[in-house]
Amino acid sequence: MIWVAVIGDWFNLIFKWILFGHRPYWWVQETMIYPNQSSPCLEQFPITCETGPGSPSGHAMGSSCVWYVMVTAALSYTVRWKDKSAVTLHRLTWSILWSIFWIIQISVCISRVFIATHFPHQVILGVFAGILVAAAFERTPAIQTASLRTYIQTNLFLFIFALGFYLILKLLDIDLLWSVPKAKKWCANPDWINIDTTPFAGLVRNLGALFGLGLGINSEMFSTSCKGKNSCKMSFRLLCIAASLAMLQLYNFVKIPTHTEYLFYILSFCKSAAMPLTVVALVPYCVHSLMSTTEKKLN
Numbered sequence: 001m002i003w004v005a006v007i008g009d010w011f012n013l014i015f016k017w018i019l020f021g022h023r024p025y026w027w028v029q030e031t032m033i034y035p036n037q038s039s040p041c042l043e044q045f046p047i048t049c050e051t052g053p054g055s056p057s058g059h060a061m062g063s064s065c066v067w068y069v070m071v072t073a074a075l076s077y078t079v080r081w082k083d084k085s086a087v088t089l090h091r092l093t094w095s096i097l098w099s100i101f102w103i104i105q106i107s108v109c110i111s112r113v114f115i116a117t118h119f120p121h122q123v124i125l126g127v128f129a130g131i132l133v134a135a136a137f138e139r140t141p142a143i144q145t146a147s148l149r150t151y152i153q154t155n156l157f158l159f160i161f162a163l164g165f166y167l168i169l170k171l172l173d174i175d176l177l178w179s180v181p182k183a184k185k186w187c188a189n190p191d192w193i194n195i196d197t198t199p200f201a202g203l204v205r206n207l208g209a210l211f212g213l214g215l216g217i218n219s220e221m222f223s224t225s226c227k228g229k230n231s232c233k234m235s236f237r238l239l240c241i242a243a244s245l246a247m248l249q250l251y252n253f254v255k256i257p258t259h260t261e262y263l264f265y266i267l268s269f270c271k272s273a274a275m276p277l278t279v280v281a282l283v284p285y286c287v288h289s290l291m292s293t294t295e296k297k298l299n
């Protein structure tokens with residue numbers, strides 16, 4: 001799921017750079033199509049002022065690819081059921097899960113359009129692009145066994161390609177960060193402009209998450225705990241879920257200073273790497289050690 005989210009978001013950045021899509025909240029102020037200053041007044045909200053280009057929608061794309069992976073993974077369990085009543089149950093589960101999938105996607109799309117941050121075609125494009133990325137990943141089983149080297153190489157490729165693309169177009173006098181000044185100019189409240197939403201902030205976050213996942217999955221802590229004797233126990237899994245959720249909440253409280261851009265990017269990379277590392281390696285290892293110590297004491 002993290003692979004799909006990261007690669008999906010990376011494609012979203014590249015598509016945004018290629019498509020040069022405007023966002024309604026600034027487009028409506030700049031367009032000449034409304035005569036005599038009769039342009040409609042679009043209400044803005046604290047999350048309206050996204051600073052990247054608008055097409056395709058990153059939220060719609062991220063949501064559709066992540067949910068697509070979850071739904072198809074859940075359905076792959078029910079498809080193995082063989083008897084007749086199981087077929088009916090599978091069909092029922094299929095209908096329920098895909099209905100939930102589409103309700104969520106439609107809700108995301110409507111909310112992005114409602115807050116004037118996207119045009120309808122941009123969210124529709126986002127949903128279908130997300131599904132395509134996720135479907136392609138289902139045919140890439142190699143990611144299940146990727147080594148740390150593969151993670152690092154993928155990270156370097158994603159970074160160098162995106163930066164190279166940006167720099168080459170800059171040499172050609174095309175500024176891919178054209179949307180940032182527009183956002184700053186037309187946002188109703190300067191406090192709603194968030195550095196988190198800039199194209200490079202998203203890239204750095206994704207690179208950090210993939211790196212942290214690679215480190216975690218290839219660590220000794222992961223092998224000892226998630227491949228060890230406790231890994232199949234329900235209690236181990238429940239404890240890991242509870243502890244991970246608590247840790248992720250704690251990470252949410254860590255606010256990264258935004259006054260220096262480079263420092264923000266470095267800290268953002270570290271925070272994004274620390275989160276999957278904690279969930280994949282640190283938490284399971286601590287839970288495993290705790291359970292092993294308790295078992296020894298009881299024996």
Ligand SMILES: O=P(O)(O)OC[C@H]1O[C@@H](O)[C@H](O)[C@@H](O)[C@@H]1O
Pocket residue numbers: 009012013050052053054056057058059060062112117196197198201202203
């Ligand atoms: O395109 P949308 O739906 O406004 O989403 C923007 C978001 O898109 C994501 O892809 C980026 O990682 C975020 O940084 C950004 O804020």
